[in-house]
Amino acid sequence: MGKSSKRLPPRDRKKQTADASAMTGFLKYALVAGLAVMAAFSFQLFTEDAEVRALKRSVAPLQSPKVTELDYFQEGYKDEMLWGTYRPGMYLGIRARVPKSIIAGLMWLGISKQMYRTRHECEDSDEMSGYGWLRHDGVRFGRQELLDEGYLITTSFMKDPEDRGAFGEWAVRVTYDRNKDYIDIRGEQSHFNQGSFLFYIMDETEAPLEISPDFSSHDRPFASGKHAQLGRWEFRTRQNTNGEVHFHGARAKPEDDLTKIVRDNVGKQVISQNKMILDDVIEPGSNMAVFQVTGTVPLEVDFFFTSPGGGGTETEAASIPGKKRLTKRLQKAEAAFDERFEETFRLRENGASEGDIEVAKHALSNMLGGMGYFYGRSRIAISDALKERLKVPYYKYWPAALFTATPSRSFFPRGFLWDEGFHQLLIGRWDRRLTLDVMAHWLDLMNKDGWIPREQILGSEARRRVPDQFVLQHTTNANPPTLFMPLREIAMRIAAASSDAAADVSDDERALLAAEKAFLVRSYPRLKVWFNWFNTTQVGKLPGSYYWHGRDATTDRELNPKTLTSGLDDYPRASHPSDDERHVDLRCWMALAAESMALIGRILGEPADVYEETAEHLSDFSLLNQLHLDEKSGNYYDFGNHTEKVELVPSPVTDPSTGHMYGRQFVRVTHGKPRPRFVPHYGYNSLFPLLMRLIPPDSPILETQIDKLTDQHFLWTPFGLRSLARSSSMYMKHNTEHDAPYWRGPVWINLNYLALAALRHYGDAPGPYRERAREVHAELRRNLVGNIVDQYYKSGYIWEQYKDSDEGDGTGSHPFTGWSALVVLMMADQA
Ligand SMILES: *[C@@H]1O[C@H](CO)[C@@H](O)[C@H](O)[C@H]1NC(C)=O
Numbered sequence: 001m002g003k004s005s006k007r008l009p010p011r012d013r014k015k016q017t018a019d020a021s022a023m024t025g026f027l028k029y030a031l032v033a034g035l036a037v038m039a040a041f042s043f044q045l046f047t048e049d050a051e052v053r054a055l056k057r058s059v060a061p062l063q064s065p066k067v068t069e070l071d072y073f074q075e076g077y078k079d080e081m082l083w084g085t086y087r088p089g090m091y092l093g094i095r096a097r098v099p100k101s102i103i104a105g106l107m108w109l110g111i112s113k114q115m116y117r118t119r120h121e122c123e124d125s126d127e128m129s130g131y132g133w134l135r136h137d138g139v140r141f142g143r144q145e146l147l148d149e150g151y152l153i154t155t156s157f158m159k160d161p162e163d164r165g166a167f168g169e170w171a172v173r174v175t176y177d178r179n180k181d182y183i184d185i186r187g188e189q190s191h192f193n194q195g196s197f198l199f200y201i202m203d204e205t206e207a208p209l210e211i212s213p214d215f216s217s218h219d220r221p222f223a224s225g226k227h228a229q230l231g232r233w234e235f236r237t238r239q240n241t242n243g244e245v246h247f248h249g250a251r252a253k254p255e256d257d258l259t260k261i262v263r264d265n266v267g268k269q270v271i272s273q274n275k276m277i278l279d280d281v282i283e284p285g286s287n288m289a290v291f292q293v294t295g296t297v298p299l300e301v302d303f304f305f306t307s308p309g310g311g312g313t314e315t316e317a318a319s320i321p322g323k324k325r326l327t328k329r330l331q332k333a334e335a336a337f338d339e340r341f342e343e344t345f346r347l348r349e350n351g352a353s354e355g356d357i358e359v360a361k362h363a364l365s366n367m368l369g370g371m372g373y374f375y376g377r378s379r380i381a382i383s384d385a386l387k388e389r390l391k392v393p394y395y396k397y398w399p400a401a402l403f404t405a406t407p408s409r410s411f412f413p414r415g416f417l418w419d420e421g422f423h424q425l426l427i428g429r430w431d432r433r434l435t436l437d438v439m440a441h442w443l444d445l446m447n448k449d450g451w452i453p454r455e456q457i458l459g460s461e462a463r464r465r466v467p468d469q470f471v472l473q474h475t476t477n478a479n480p481p482t483l484f485m486p487l488r489e490i491a492m493r494i495a496a497a498s499s500d501a502a503a504d505v506s507d508d509e510r511a512l513l514a515a516e517k518a519f520l521v522r523s524y525p526r527l528k529v530w531f532n533w534f535n536t537t538q539v540g541k542l543p544g545s546y547y548w549h550g551r552d553a554t555t556d557r558e559l560n561p562k563t564l565t566s567g568l569d570d571y572p573r574a575s576h577p578s579d580d581e582r583h584v585d586l587r588c589w590m591a592l593a594a595e596s597m598a599l600i601g602r603i604l605g606e607p608a609d610v611y612e613e614t615a616e617h618l619s620d621f622s623l624l625n626q627l628h629l630d631e632k633s634g635n636y637y638d639f640g641n642h643t644e645k646v647e648l649v650p651s652p653v654t655d656p657s658t659g660h661m662y663g664r665q666f667v668r669v670t671h672g673k674p675r676p677r678f679v680p681h682y683g684y685n686s687l688f689p690l691l692m693r694l695i696p697p698d699s700p701i702l703e704t705q706i707d708k709l710t711d712q713h714f715l716w717t718p719f720g721l722r723s724l725a726r727s728s729s730m731y732m733k734h735n736t737e738h739d740a741p742y743w744r745g746p747v748w749i750n751l752n753y754l755a756l757a758a759l760r761h762y763g764d765a766p767g768p769y770r771e772r773a774r775e776v777h778a779e780l781r782r783n784l785v786g787n788i789v790d791q792y793y794k795s796g797y798i799w800e801q802y803k804d805s806d807e808g809d810g811t812g813s814h815p816f817t818g819w820s821a822l823v824v825l826m827m828a829d830q831a
């Protein structure tokens with residue numbers, strides 16, 4: 001994604017001074033003296049120039065205490081969060097939150113297009129009828145169903161850090177059965193009765209395991225070992241059915257394709273014995289142990305991972321829960337989830353149907369079950385000239401951990417900065433600790449300049465899934481600072497609690513508020529640098545204007561040069577990118593950021609005048625209107641060098657040497673002359689002044705904006721607000737021959753969530769349009785929830801987008817339970 005920007009940021013003197021002034025006098029003196037010596041030294045001996053120095057600076061972490069190192073995240077919390085289903089890109093993948101972990105995962109042999117396939121990583125091409133967590137609390141418990149043709153696989157995960165004596169670190173139950181509801185293409189019920197699944201455990205540090213394939217009793221672990229950070233550990237299997245068991249021990253590196261290792265091993269027996277089984281061989285020095293059960297369904301196996309010398313109490317093999325006891329514990333955990341869910345969202349109390357409630361539980365569970373832990377180094381793009389000079393294809397960020405939610409387990413099982421602020425709006429309602437933890441990880445990824453890589457492809461497991469051309473991150477690229485949304489919620493909660501001193505809060509709540517405050521204290525220096533990065537690198541020419549820098553002004557392949565940095569990718573902007581541009585969405589994000597900074601500053605008693613002033617400036621309604629309101633249409637627009645008269649036309653490609661035509665490509669042809677003007681594409685971008693609540697509640701402009709929302713000629717559909725008006729010249733247009741419309745029509749849930757939240761705000765604020773805002777809120781909410789639920793029952797998934805026409809079908813990647821899971825807050829009427 002993202003066109004490589006050819007230039008590196010110029011060295012920013014201002015920021016360096018800011019860094020320096022934070023140091024003590026002595027350090028400053030030492031630094032200045034040191035720099036002088038070094039400067040003289042390097043002047044003579046090195047030819048290292050400003051470009052290289054800027055590059056090195058861009059891969060250096062910001063010098064500010066790490067947020068993840070706050071006391072709150074140590075000891076008890078760290079221990080509680082150690083293990084989890086933190087490999088969301090796998091159908092079931094478990095790991096600990098250490099850089100190189102013991103990892104575990106499920107595989108099975110499925111059929112696609114009449115061929116056996118090894119299922120392991122979530123892939124759309126597996127064409128599963130549905131899969132995902134039906135329950136997941138983000139920490140201790142989850143139950144998932146995987147529907148593969150005629151089979152139904154259920155996986156339950158459970159841990160109980162307070163009862164390690166009985167449970168060890170974690171337990172997993174896998175049940176492999178016929179899917180009784182399955183009807184095949186001939187209209188027949190599933191007739192399958194044979195099945196097979198595999199479960200592996202592997203040490204990423206490559207320390208060899210002890211593997212003992214004696215399955216007669218679970219007293220003996222199947223595999224055991226000693227891990228540098230996790231200590232001594234044992235892994236047991238217990239079959240609750242009568243399948244045939246096979247095994248394999250392999251030597252594997254973390255960057256190896258584990259699916260292939262297993263597939264190749266099974267493949268050997270297919271050839272020699274016509275059986276899809278492992279070879280029962282343990283290679284010398286194996287660090288991966290694979291267990292397989294095969295036979296007549298149902299098949300059920302419990303897996304236990306214990307760590308006798310590890311974090312908790314000694315776990316006696318003998319005390320491992322029996323089948324019935326584990327069943328009971330799982331049922332109890334599920335009941336606890338259900339109770340907590342109702343307590344948190346009150347759907348039943350508010351009259352939601354059981355069907356709706358079930359979808360909401362799945363949505364939340366998949367958001368939580370989609371959380372992952374990643375460790376590695378981002379790859380940073382460098383200019384062609386530097387590649388040549390430094391003889392490297394890219395630069396590397398420092399090695400770092402990221403604990404984060406993910407947009408989609410199949411398509412985007414990694415961290416995205418723009419998505420994360422939305423994710424935390426939901427996660428923060430369920431478990432505020434997780435939100436602090438995730439944001440701490442993201443903020444610690446900030447470099448010295450105040451930049452955070454927007455797509456986090458950390459470690460070989462994540463990298464294997466991303467095509468090379470999309471791996472590199474560009475240090476000049478921005479992305480919406482959505483983390484300010486959850487940050488503002490935290491700040492507002494603290495402000496409310498302190499002004500409401502008489503309120504009687506529980507000890508837990510008090511501790512949590514204290515943790516949140518400590519989090520803000522630790523984060524504030526980072527947030528300042530982050531804000532400053534946006535406020536200096538993304539400014540426009542006129543005061544109070546901003547634009548997403550880095551659009552490609554030279555391409556003739558795109559109908560409208562994309563703006564990936566904005567998160568709205570192909571949403572149409574000025575036809576001819578230039579530094580005269582003013583982007584209304586970015587200006588509004590900046591208003592949110594400045595207002596949040598001012599609020600946080602006030603709470604912390606920090607000098608925040610400059611944020612107050614900036615916030616005031618950016619929320620100045622007449623200035624906003626001057627820069628972005630098109631009086632004629634009454635719409636908020638970008639401004640830029642623009643013409644509507646562009647089209648993509650097929651043109652022949654000829655071989656320059658022979659003059660022969662050998663193909664065809666689409667190029668953009670401009671018929672009109674671009675001129676500086678408002679960019680007349682009404683859509684999500686135009687809504688930002690409303691979404692960020694910058695329109696005064698008593699302004700007639702508010703009424704115009706709300707009326708416009710409900711007009712079907714523009715954005716209103718029975719399925720939510722579409723991204724671009726039907727009246728726009730770019731509505732549902734391809735951007736290149738191969739780039740289908742993305743933010744040019746379909747309904748997206750994150751922006752619809754913001755629209756609902758804004759309507760709720762205006763419905764609560766006294767003013768002449770209050771009733772109107774309430775009505776529209778109710779109707780929009782009904783449409784969104786109704787369609788997401790319908791589509792879920794129709795397709796088995798929650799989707800990345802929904803069609804703005806026909807039946808409102810889900811489109812794009814699926815399951816997509818990142819921001820689309822905000823449907824939970826819509827149902828709970830918390831939006
Ligand atoms: C943001 O930048 C503007 C100039 O473009 C400046 O006036 C303002 O003080 C800056 N705000 C902050 C908080 O640094």
Ligand SMILES: *[C@@H]1O[C@H](CO)[C@@H](O)[C@H](O)[C@H]1NC(C)=O
Pocket residue numbers: 576578580641642674675676
């Ligand atoms: C607008 O774009 C055209 C075509 O690139 C260019 O010739 C013209 O100078 C631009 N106008 C302005 C004001 O930037």
